Amino acid sequence: xxxxxxxxxxxxxxxxxxxxxxxRVRVELRTEGRNPTTAAFSREPYRVSVCTVCxxxxxxxxxxx
Numbered sequence: 001x002x003x004x005x006x007x008x009x010x011x012x013x014x015x016x017x018x019x020x021x022x023x024r025v026r027v028e029l030r031t032e033g034r035n036p037t038t039a040a041f042s043r044e045p046y047r048v049s050v051c052t053v054c055x056x057x058x059x060x061x062x063x064x065x
Contacts, residue, residue, distance in 0.1 A: 012049065016056035023049045027062070 014021045026048050033042030045062040 009052070010049075014051040014054065014056055015058075016054050017051060021051050021053045023051050023058075025049045 008024055008026060009022050010025055011020050012023050013019070014023070027045055028048055029043040030046050031039045031043050033039050035042075047060045047062055049058045049060075050056070
């Protein structure tokens with residue numbers, strides 16, 4: 001163990017647990033378009049946070065422009 005915190009785990013509020021808990025956080029590209037010919041152009045980044053206590057998942061689109 002190197003003593004450094006895991007950058008993919010952060011403490012944040014969990015609405016399901018009702019308290020601050022450790023969450024596993026990742027960024028993933030999700031395809032929003034249903035048309036297969038334009039799907040490659042409709043990918044958007046999403047922040048996905050999963051509570052390590054209750055497995056509740058929170059998904060937030062990162063570029064709401």
